[in-house]
Each structure stands twice: as C-alpha cells, then as structure tokens.
Amino acid sequence: MVSAPRGRDREQNKCYQAAWEMEKGIAAMAACYQTFDPAAYLQYNYTPPRADLTRKDSIVPWKLACLHRAFTEDDVSGELLLDIGSGPTLYQVLSGCEVFNKVLMTDFLEVNRQELRRWVQDAGGCSLDWTPYLQHVCKLEGRRYTWTEKATRLRRVIVDVLPIDVHRPQPMAPDALPAAGADCLVSCFCLESVSPDLAAFTRALGHIRKLLKPDGHLMLIGALGESYYLGGPGLKIPVVPLNEAQVCASLKESGFTLIRLEVYNLPRDMRIGVDDVTGVFFAKAKKK
Numbered sequence: 001m002v003s004a005p006r007g008r009d010r011e012q013n014k015c016y017q018a019a020w021e022m023e024k025g026i027a028a029m030a031a032c033y034q035t036f037d038p039a040a041y042l043q044y045n046y047t048p049p050r051a052d053l054t055r056k057d058s059i060v061p062w063k064l065a066c067l068h069r070a071f072t073e074d075d076v077s078g079e080l081l082l083d084i085g086s087g088p089t090l091y092q093v094l095s096g097c098e099v100f101n102k103v104l105m106t107d108f109l110e111v112n113r114q115e116l117r118r119w120v121q122d123a124g125g126c127s128l129d130w131t132p133y134l135q136h137v138c139k140l141e142g143r144r145y146t147w148t149e150k151a152t153r154l155r156r157v158i159v160d161v162l163p164i165d166v167h168r169p170q171p172m173a174p175d176a177l178p179a180a181g182a183d184c185l186v187s188c189f190c191l192e193s194v195s196p197d198l199a200a201f202t203r204a205l206g207h208i209r210k211l212l213k214p215d216g217h218l219m220l221i222g223a224l225g226e227s228y229y230l231g232g233p234g235l236k237i238p239v240v241p242l243n244e245a246q247v248c249a250s251l252k253e254s255g256f257t258l259i260r261l262e263v264y265n266l267p268r269d270m271r272i273g274v275d276d277v278t279g280v281f282f283a284k285a286k287k288k
C-alpha cells in the first residue's frame, strides 16, 4: 500500500503537482495559439482608434514615445537587439533599429514569422501598411532621415526571423545567438499573453534573461489587468491579469534591476471589445 507523503516528500509532491499543472497550462496556451490570425490581430490593435497617430492619448503613440525615449538614452548601446515574441508587428523595433546594427525578430508561430518576412523581403502581401508608423517615428527622431530611408535601414538590420518558446529554459536554438547573448531585449505583450499564471510569467522572464548579456537592457511592454484578448474572430486567448506591483516583483525575482516603470491608463474610447485591458506598462530594466 502507498502511504501518504510526509514532510519533505509532501513538499516535493506539491512542487511536482504545481509543475504538472503549469505544464498543462502551457500546453493549453500553445493550443489556443494554433488558430491565431495575424491579419485580424493587426486590424484590432494597430489601426485607429488604438493606433491613431494624430492623438497623444492613443495607445500606439504612447508605446512609440516610450520606446523612442528609452532607446535614445545614453546607457543603451551594442550590436544586437533581440525582439522576443515579435508577433506580426514591427513598431517595437523602429527606434531600436537606429541604435543596433543587427535586429533579430522571433515568434512561436510560423504565420507570424511569415508576415514579418513578407515585409523584410518587400515582396508585397503584407497585412498592414507600416508607413504611418515609420513616418511617426521619424518625426519623434527629429526627421534626421526620411521614412523610406528608415524602412531601408530596418530591412537591412533585421538579420533573421526565428522561432522561440519562452517557456523553455533555452528559448531559442543553441546556435541562434552569439555565445555572450544579445546586447538588448525588447518584448511587447508577449509574456503575459502566453503564460497560464503569474508563476509561469516570472519563470518565462527568467528564461529570456539568459538570452541577454550581463548588464544588458530589457525594454518590456505589457498589458495591465487583462484576462483575455482576441487572437482572431471568436478566438479568446487567456492572459495573466497583472498589476504594477506584480510586474516589479517578477522583474526583481527573475534577476533584473528596474530602471523605470511607466503606466498608461486606457481611455474609454480605446475599449473596443477586442480585450479587457485596463492599462499598459513600459518597464526599462537591466540584467543584474
């Protein structure tokens, strides 16, 4: 007869149970993503009102301003910028591509990687026209060059679009990065929308930390108070609802020093039924 676990055995059993539950949760999240629709996702989040570039209080201009500020501060430099969970979007590297000579995009899904490759190869068939974004960031940068020059630079510095799984202790193929890691990471709306709970979110932060050089920066953008978003028509993808304190605690626990946290509260007219997000955070942090 098997007796009930006692003392340390019971503790180990609890850990095993928690790990098992987390693995089941991660597999369920991966299943949700199998029917992710890049074109619909872009339409929901990257067209007005959320991407009204004429309004300072629209969500996309707020994100672009945070990224512009963070990437133009003197403490950020190096050769390689790595974008974690790029999805089908490019906005998150429009400022960083002026600082780093190499940008590596990544995503879990081939449909998203294809969407990015179509833009990089300038082959047509893209689901979104990124021109207004390029023009907007050129304006933030004081119009040092034209938007077409920026597009040419971005196409040149994106060196690859590779698979990633942030739930693996080694999220990318072993030879994908230089041995020392990337100089800087950027990641937007990825970790909280692919993790079944806060513990998995924190663990994923620890995994991506391994891809970064010592003292390298992390620019993390994410949703606050969100429990789901639409990844396509009728596809509700669960999200870990985070608050600011949890973001700060997770960063600390996974080996980052927070430099700055900025928060955006969603105006009423940005609540358009494609998610239940209440705010957005931007964190600039450094690997301890």
Ligand SMILES: C[S@@+](CC[C@H](N)C(=O)[O-])C[C@H]1O[C@@H](n2cnc3c(N)ncnc32)[C@H](O)[C@@H]1O
Residues within 6 Å of the ligand: 030, 033, 036, 084, 085, 086, 087, 088, 089, 092, 107, 108, 109, 112, 164, 165, 166, 167, 187, 188, 189, 190, 193, 194
């Ligand atoms: C909410 S989207 C964010 C996309 C984009 N970064 C943005 O700012 O809009 C989440 C992305 O995470 C990707 N993803 C899903 N599971 C993942 C995993 N296990 N590891 C890394 N990325 C994952 C999805 O394919 C999707 O592109």
